[in-house]
Every structure is written in structure tokens, then in C-alpha cells.
Amino acid sequence: MYHYDELDQGLIEQRVAQFRGQTRRFLDGRLSEDDFRTLRLQNGLYIQRHSPMLRVAIPYGMLASYQLRKLAEISRRWDKGYGHFTTRQNIQFNWPKLEDVPDILAELATVQMHAIQTSGNCIRNTTTDHLAGVAADEVINPLIWCEIIRQWSVLHPEFAFLPRKFKIAVSGAATDRAAVGVHDIGLQAMEQEGEVGFRVWVGGGLGRTPLVGHSIKPFVRWQDLLTYLQAVLRIYNLHGRRDNKYKARIKILVKDLTPAVFAQEVETLWQRIKDGPDTITQAQLQRIAHLFTWPEYEALEDEHAGVPATSNRAFARWLRSNVHKHKQPGYAAVSVSLKATGPAPGDITAEQMECVAELADRYSFGELRVSHEQNLVLADVRQRDLFALWQALDGSGLATPNIGLLTNIVSCPGGDYCSLANAASIPVARAIQQQFDDLDYLHDIGPLDLNISGCMNACSHHHIGHIGILGVDKNGQEWYQVTLGGRQNGANQGRVGRVGAGGALLGRVIGPAFARAQIPEVVQKLVTTYLQLRDSENEHFIDVVERLGIESFKQAVYAKHAEPDDQKAKEMAHA
Amino acid sequence: MPESAASKLIRNGQLEDNPWRLYQPDPAAGCALPPDTPGWMIELSSWKELLHAQPGRKCPVGIVMPSDGDCSDLMLDAEALHARKDVAFIAIQFLQYGDGRGYSLAWMLRQEYGWSGELRAVGDVLIDTVHYLARCGFTSFVMKPGHDPALALESLRAFSGHYQPGYANSVA
Numbered sequence: 001m002y003h004y005d006e007l008d009q010g011l012i013e014q015r016v017a018q019f020r021g022q023t024r025r026f027l028d029g030r031l032s033e034d035d036f037r038t039l040r041l042q043n044g045l046y047i048q049r050h051s052p053m054l055r056v057a058i059p060y061g062m063l064a065s066y067q068l069r070k071l072a073e074i075s076r077r078w079d080k081g082y083g084h085f086t087t088r089q090n091i092q093f094n095w096p097k098l099e100d101v102p103d104i105l106a107e108l109a110t111v112q113m114h115a116i117q118t119s120g121n122c123i124r125n126t127t128t129d130h131l132a133g134v135a136a137d138e139v140i141n142p143l144i145w146c147e148i149i150r151q152w153s154v155l156h157p158e159f160a161f162l163p164r165k166f167k168i169a170v171s172g173a174a175t176d177r178a179a180v181g182v183h184d185i186g187l188q189a190m191e192q193e194g195e196v197g198f199r200v201w202v203g204g205g206l207g208r209t210p211l212v213g214h215s216i217k218p219f220v221r222w223q224d225l226l227t228y229l230q231a232v233l234r235i236y237n238l239h240g241r242r243d244n245k246y247k248a249r250i251k252i253l254v255k256d257l258t259p260a261v262f263a264q265e266v267e268t269l270w271q272r273i274k275d276g277p278d279t280i281t282q283a284q285l286q287r288i289a290h291l292f293t294w295p296e297y298e299a300l301e302d303e304h305a306g307v308p309a310t311s312n313r314a315f316a317r318w319l320r321s322n323v324h325k326h327k328q329p330g331y332a333a334v335s336v337s338l339k340a341t342g343p344a345p346g347d348i349t350a351e352q353m354e355c356v357a358e359l360a361d362r363y364s365f366g367e368l369r370v371s372h373e374q375n376l377v378l379a380d381v382r383q384r385d386l387f388a389l390w391q392a393l394d395g396s397g398l399a400t401p402n403i404g405l406l407t408n409i410v411s412c413p414g415g416d417y418c419s420l421a422n423a424a425s426i427p428v429a430r431a432i433q434q435q436f437d438d439l440d441y442l443h444d445i446g447p448l449d450l451n452i453s454g455c456m457n458a459c460s461h462h463h464i465g466h467i468g469i470l471g472v473d474k475n476g477q478e479w480y481q482v483t484l485g486g487r488q489n490g491a492n493q494g495r496v497g498r499v500g501a502g503g504a505l506l507g508r509v510i511g512p513a514f515a516r517a518q519i520p521e522v523v524q525k526l527v528t529t530y531l532q533l534r535d536s537e538n539e540h541f542i543d544v545v546e547r548l549g550i551e552s553f554k555q556a557v558y559a560k561h562a563e564p565d566d567q568k569a570k571e572m573a574h575a
Numbered sequence: 576m577p578e579s580a581a582s583k584l585i586r587n588g589q590l591e592d593n594p595w596r597l598y599q600p601d602p603a604a605g606c607a608l609p610p611d612t613p614g615w616m617i618e619l620s621s622w623k624e625l626l627h628a629q630p631g632r633k634c635p636v637g638i639v640m641p642s643d644g645d646c647s648d649l650m651l652d653a654e655a656l657h658a659r660k661d662v663a664f665i666a667i668q669f670l671q672y673g674d675g676r677g678y679s680l681a682w683m684l685r686q687e688y689g690w691s692g693e694l695r696a697v698g699d700v701l702i703d704t705v706h707y708l709a710r711c712g713f714t715s716f717v718m719k720p721g722h723d724p725a726l727a728l729e730s731l732r733a734f735s736g737h738y739q740p741g742y743a744n745s746v747a
């Protein structure tokens with residue numbers, strides 16, 4: 001993981017001092033509410049329904065145990081003893097007082113953390129694969145590149161006030177776990193003729209106008225990465241719409257100009273600034289690379305099939321869903337599930353933070369990651385430690401064996417916390433989790449992504465959930481629209497149209513919206529239909545939707561006298 | 576004290592009095608251009624006229640363009656602009672401090688069009704934005720009313736280091 005040098009540390013401390021001054025001027029009435037709004041947003045501070053919300057940056061999801069301990073301490077002292085991990089690999093605190101925020105930021109700075117650019121119309125936290133650097137299918141380790149982009153984007157003088165927020169994701173593996181196809185810029189690290197570079201997608205994004213990105217440049221050499229990003233951002237900064245915030249994202253500009261024309265404009269500008277002072281030199285790359293430390297693995301052999309043999313059914317289940325293949329023999333990556341039934345998805349208590357920090361120290365080189373599915377990952381665990389780790393996690397309610405499965409629900413805070421919400425999302429997630437609390441059944445259903453957003457801002461990426469649920473407002477009442485067939489990756493790359501970068505695909509609405517109480521039953525019907533239609537256990541939910549389309553699912557859900565024999569389906573699945 | 580704020584100018588890292596005012600053309604009276612006296616700022620459109628109408632002008636003018644303007648308009652005559660001694664500065668008028676276009680325009684004037692003279696930020700200029708502005712090549716600032724120029728001067732030094740080595744250093 002990257003360790004700050006003096007420049008990094010100096011910058012965040014000076015940013016705290018600057019924000020302290022801004023907050024003081026605001027509280028003294030020397031800075032107007034309007035002027036302060038943008039400034040505080042640039043530092044992650046929202047004023048919303050109950051009280052301010054502070055979003056703290058976790059650059060590309062990498063976190064050290066001492067940082068997690070500090071987050072626990074902050075949550076106790078200034079929040080209500082818990083935090084909420086977001087789909088941008090950040091953490092949010094929901095209860096701090098405005099006047100305390102400078103002190104919170106000062107505490108964060110002592111462990112090399114900050115809230116810079118976690119909201120506002122600027123370049124946000126760059127995200128990546130939560131298995132970066134350890135995934136068995138990795139081609140290029142994206143972490144150093146993420147850090148280069150982080151430094152370049154932090155307090156960037158030209159791009160601090162864009163038409164709208166701007167999100168960059170980087171993937172370096174065969175399977176795109178960073179969802180590069182639904183970001184303002186998606187970068188796929190790759191190698192061409194022995195040289196590292198990036199394929200560039202632009203104009204993806206969810207929200208009101210969900211669009212999959214377009215590849216505008218097949219290969220940008222690593223030296224040119226920042227000048228190319230600069231060209232894209234400058235075209236956007238100058239020409240993106242500022243008159244209507246719903247049309248201000250880069251995806252609208254790309255769409256209005258057409259991707260070909262946009263690409264041409266970028267190219268023309270880039271030719272003028274390419275090889276300029278923002279070109280990355282070997283020396284800069286070395287300087288940043290040297291500030292990274294990497295786990296010092298022991299020479300070990302893989303255990304059988306990469307995981308220990310066991311007759312313990314609960315442990316076996318957890319191994320199957322929460323443990324991932326590692327590039328290093330004898331090691332595994334472990335997902336710590338923050339999706340137990342009960343707490344809001346992504347929520348973690350101070351005690352749990354301390355527990356995970358302790359386990360990271362004991363079993364995973366003192367490091368961990370936040371996944372964009374709102375779980376934590378201990379990325380470097382010896383396979384022979386898995387049983388002990390599982391026991392410890394289980395004791396803290398962190399071993400729910402549901403990663404990749406239906407109850408690993410991605411959900412935004414929704415109506416309980418967010419002032420923009422049309423509807424609640426956390427209680428809906430809970431009701432679905434309760435509906436599918438039979439773990440054998442859950443495992444039989446197999447891989448299934450379910451995402452719930454409380455409004456069309458789509459913070460939980462419901463468009464790319466295999467099942468997506470969206471809160472909508474009908475005459476002041478909460479309703480929920482269901483989409484089917486979205487995915488963040490893996491769709492047939494050869495197809496054109498809706499299939500984009502990394503194989504992202506947007507779900508289709510299945511029909512009229514439902515009342516809150518109906519949702520668990522609707523999901524049950526979708527699952528039952530899938531179980532009836534799949535040709536084998538190896539054909540996953542999303543594969544059946546792709547093979548057969550949404551029609552049969554629609555019929556099952558909307559049929560007047562449907563008698564979906566759920567019990568029978570359960571038995572079939574168990575058989 | 577809006578008046579006194581606007582009458583102060585941050586220039587080359589110091590506070591100065593600001594004698595500059597915008598010339599309001601009065602075509603009805605046949606006055607499209609300011610007289611050849613000191614302290615006039617004119618809009619970009621007028622400057623094109625002035626270029627031809629007052630070839631021997633003695634008192635330099637400041638040229639103002641809005642943050643949503645197109646600097647290629649200005650730079651079409653880049654050569655003339657450089658050749659003439661009667662341009663005191665180019666000013667970008669920020670319609671809102673969050674209008675990021677002004678930042679790109681400034682940096683393009685510097686980097687692409689090679690404007691090496693004074694570049695001034697006017698309009699919605701905050702204590703909190705001068706640091707970014709300076710890094711995009713602005714060298715003088717007229718603060719928005721209510722934003723103390725002395726504090727703004729300090730805030731130019733808010734950060735002792737920075738990433739983005741290609742951009743200007745804020746502490747001139």
C-alpha cells in the first residue's frame with residue numbers, strides 16, 4: 001500500500017487548516033451559505049435530513065489497520081459508534097456537528113486520511129478492483145496507477161469546478177470488477193508490445209440517464225495517461241452543459257457530440273499538450289512506486305483446490321462464497337461481509353472496525369480494502385489461517401456467507417438518511433434478506449447481484465444489478481420499480497448496442513412499480529422462475545435472463561392467478 | 576465594505592489600489608471606445624475595434640472576457656496582442672466562482688496561446704479560490720465584495736506544495 005511522503009502529509013494538513021478557516025468564516029457570518037456550500041461539498045460535507053454527513057476518502061479502497069482504528073475512534077467520539085461504507089469505496093459518518101468537522105479532519109490527517117473531493121463537482125475518489133494486486137486473473141496491477149491518478153486529481157487547479165461530479169475507475173484484470181463501463185472515465189490497464197498502457201472509455205454512468213461508456217482510445221501509453229486525462233477533462237470543463245444539472249455529466253456531452261466527434265476533439269487537443277509538462281516520467285513513476293510497500297509472502301503450497309478441506313458445513317459454505325482465489329500459492333483473499341440481515345448494508349460498528357483491524361494485523365499484513373459492493377476484503381490471508389479467521393469473523397457477525405449471492409445487497413442509505421430519496425431502501429434490503437435467510441437455499445440460487453437505490457440518482461447502481469430495485473415517488477407514496485438483466489461485467493463483448501466496457505449491461509424495467517410490502521415476494525417469484533428455467537446449477541440467474549430475455553420473468557411476476565409453487569421450487573433446488 | 580474591497584487589487588503578491596474601471600460604450604453618442612486616458616478596461620468585442628481605430632494609443636487598456644467566453648476570439652489576433660504595448664492585462668470575469676471554464680481559459684491563454692503578460696481574475700473571486708486561480712496562471716485579483724483582500728493574499732500561501740507539476744506555482 002502507498003505511504004505518504006512529506007508533500008502528501010503537508011497538503012492534507014494544510015487542507016484541514018484551510019477548511020477550518022472556511023468553517024469559522026461561515027459560522028461568523030463572513031462567508032455566505034451559498035459560497036460555503038460548494039466549498040464544504042469539495043470537502044465531503046453534506047447538510048442533509050438529520051444532520052451533516054461527512055464522507056471520508058479511502059483512495060481506491062485501500063486501508064491500513066491503524067486507519068480503520070482511527071475511523072472507529074472517530075465514529076465513537078463524533079458519530080453514534082458506526083460508519084457506512086459506500087459504493088465508491090469511501091466511508092460516511094452521518095451525525096457529526098458542523099463545528100466539529102475541522103477537528104475530525106485534523107484527526108484523520110494524523111493517519112493520512114482526508115475528505116478532499118469526496119463530493120462536489122470535481123474529480124472524485126478513483127476506484128478500482130477490490131482484488132487489485134492479488135487477483136489470479138490480473139494482467140496489470142492498477143494500484144500504482146490509481147495513486148498517480150489520485151495525486152494528479154487532488155486539488156487540481158484547473159478541474160476543481162467541473163460542470164458536474166466526475167468519476168474514474170481503473171481495472172487491470174481479465175474480469176472487470178471495477179465497472180469501468182459505467183464511469184465518466186473507465187481505464188482498462190493492459191499491455192501492448194511489452195508496454196503498459198490503458199484503453200479509455202468515456203461517458204458511462206448511471207443516474208437519471210444511464211449509459212454505458214464508449215471506448216474512445218484503444219491504447220494510451222502510460223507516459224501519456226495524465227495528458228490524455230487532461231485533454232478529456234478540459235474538453236468537458238469547457239463544453240459540458242452548466243445550465244441544467246441533469247444534463248451536465250460528461251455522458252451527455254459525449255452523446256450530444258457523438259462519441260466519434262468527442263474522441264476527435266480530445267485527440268486534437270491532446271496532440272497540442274502531449275509530451276508537455278504533465279507527461280509522466282520514469283523518475284516520477286519510480287518515486288511513487290517506491291512509496292508503496294507490498295506484502296512479503298511466504299513460500300507456500302496451495303492447499304487442496306486453493307482452500308482447506310473441511311467437513312464443517314458452515315465453514316465450507318463461507319469458503320465457497322467469501323474466499324477468493326489469490327495469485328500467490330498458499331494464500332487467499334477473504335471478503336468480510338457487511339451484509340448480515342439487520343444492519344443497513346455497508347454499515348459497520350466501531351467494535352467491528354476494531355475487530356477487523358485486529359484480524360488484518362494478525363492475518364493479512366495489517367491491510368484491508370473496501371469493495372464497491374460495500375464489504376471489506378482481507379486480501380492476503382494464508383490458506384491455513386482461514387479456519388481461525390472464519391471463527392473470529394463469525395464471532396463478530398462478519399462471516400455471513402453471502403458474497404456474490406442474493407443477500408449481498410448493495411443499497412444506498414435511502415429515505416432513512418438521504419434527503420434526495422423517493423423511498424426507503426434499507427428496510428427493503430432487510431425484508432429481502434429475511435425472505436432468503438435459508439443459507440442452503442441461498443447458495444443453491446447461486447450468483448445474483450441485487451442493488452437498491454432510493455431514487456434515480458442511482459447511488460447503488462441498480463441499473464447494473466442482475467435485479468435492480470429503484471424507489472420512485474407516486475403521489476407522495478413510496479413505490480419500487482424493478483429492473484432485470486443489468487450486470488457490471490461479463491456480457492458478451494462481441495455484441496454491440498447496450499453492451500459496453502468490460503461487458504457492462506443496463507437492466508430493463510419489467511413493468512409497473514410495486515408497493516414496498518410486495519418486493520420480497522416479487523424477488524421470490526423472479527428467483528423461482530429462474531430455478532425452474534435454468535438448465536443446470538452452472539447456468540446462473542443472469543445467464544438465464546440473457547438466454548431467455550425478461551418475458552418469462554415478467555409473466556411470473558405480473559400473472560393474475562399465478563401460483564408459483566415456491567415451496568416446490570425450493571425442494572427442486574435442494575434436490 | 577464592497578467599495579473598498581473592489582478598490583483594492585492583489586497584484587504580484589501585494590495589495591495595490593485599483594484604478595481600473597470598465598468603459599461603457601455609448602454608441603448613441605458616438606463613443607464606442609474609451610478616450611486615450613489611463614485606467615480603462617474594455618470588453619473583448621471593443622478591443623477588436625480599438626485595435627484598428629486607435630493604432631497609436633498611448634494609455635494601455637485592460638481587456639475583459641467573461642468566464643464562459645471563447646479565448647480563440649481573443650487569440651485570433653494573438654500576434655497583434657503581443658506586438659501592441661497598449662494591453663495592460665487580460666481579465667477573466669467570473670460569472671460564478673464555480674464556473675470552471677475560466678480556469679481552463681486562463682491556462683490555455685498561458686500555455687497554448689503564450690500570453691505572458693498580466694492575467695487578472697475579476698467578478699466572483701473568493702478568498703477560497705485565489706489559490707487555484709493563481710495556479711492556472713492568474714497574477715492579479717480583484718476580490719468579490721465581502722472577501723477581504725488581505726485574507727486572500729494570505730490564502731495564496733495556503734499550500735506550500737502541490738501535485739500537478741505542469742501548473743504554475745501559486746506563491747509568485
Ligand code: SF4
Pocket residue numbers: 412413414415418419420421422453454455456457458459460
Ligand atoms: S440513490 Fe438517491 S436516495 Fe439513495 S443515496 Fe443516492 S441520492 Fe440518496
